[in-house]
Amino acid sequence: MNPPNAVYDLLLDRAQTDEKITALCLGLVWTFCQAQKNGKSSVGLAMSPQIATRTLSFSGTLVGKSLAELAGWIQEWDVYKASIGMAAINCCINQHVLQNAVPLAAGNLAVFEHFLPQLQGKNVVVIGRYPRIETYREQFNLTILERQPEGADYPDPACEFLLPQADWVFLSGTTLVNKTFPRLAQLSQHATTVLMGPTVPWLPELAEFGIDYLAGVGIMNETALTQTVMEGGGMRIFEQAVRYHVARLQ
Numbered sequence: 001m002n003p004p005n006a007v008y009d010l011l012l013d014r015a016q017t018d019e020k021i022t023a024l025c026l027g028l029v030w031t032f033c034q035a036q037k038n039g040k041s042s043v044g045l046a047m048s049p050q051i052a053t054r055t056l057s058f059s060g061t062l063v064g065k066s067l068a069e070l071a072g073w074i075q076e077w078d079v080y081k082a083s084i085g086m087a088a089i090n091c092c093i094n095q096h097v098l099q100n101a102v103p104l105a106a107g108n109l110a111v112f113e114h115f116l117p118q119l120q121g122k123n124v125v126v127i128g129r130y131p132r133i134e135t136y137r138e139q140f141n142l143t144i145l146e147r148q149p150e151g152a153d154y155p156d157p158a159c160e161f162l163l164p165q166a167d168w169v170f171l172s173g174t175t176l177v178n179k180t181f182p183r184l185a186q187l188s189q190h191a192t193t194v195l196m197g198p199t200v201p202w203l204p205e206l207a208e209f210g211i212d213y214l215a216g217v218g219i220m221n222e223t224a225l226t227q228t229v230m231e232g233g234g235m236r237i238f239e240q241a242v243r244y245h246v247a248r249l250q
Helices: 007-012 065-075 079-093 110-119 156-165 180-188 205-211 224-228
Strands: 019-024 030-037 040-047 123-127 139-144 168-172 193-195 213-219 244-248
Touching: 007 065, 007 079, 007 180, 007 205, 019 065, 019 079, 019 224, 030 065, 030 079, 030 224, 040 224, 065 079, 065 224, 110 168, 110 244, 123 156, 139 156, 156 180, 168 180, 168 224, 180 205
Parallel strands: 123 139, 123 168, 168 193, 193 213
Antiparallel strands: 019 030, 030 040, 213 244
């Protein structure tokens, strides 16, 4: 069994670069980090904290810092710093998707569509609410765990009871940011587990933590992505800017 900090040691090990940040946006939905080296741009995403604040002490000081310096913020319990840290890490790691990753159709539910034939009649637990996911309730036994539950959603503590009974678990990449990943991955060991979302780092070593599939994104249009994030876009990044890819881990 891996200690809780092991996955963060892995992330930081892959983000040891003095490459400088050229742009950073803590957007309404997504946090966007951009760096350039030898004239080539790299971009990383993470989901932003879904709470507002007017008291960020570091605002206006981050551009020009190294990716390694801000990557270290993934260890912070401050949700804003942790989101920026994850975006910086993904700026290092996600320059290319894994070679065996399969591109999916456009759309924020493309991952569920891809796995749908295997999910029929199964007990499926999804960590995090994805817009319109309720459309699948008649095709498999869908349970949603949410930090801020709505309707039929279950609250966070239900994970201890529901995940060990699941056939499939879809973990949001945001669990890496809020530090719930180690426990949720442990509880999901007997299920087929998919780590998904634009926050996902393309690291095959995540198989060591019980992850069977990575479902992250490849950037299709960096200009469109930058503009959409800065203008508060959420699902709209899936229209022109990014596309889901799925890779099976060995």
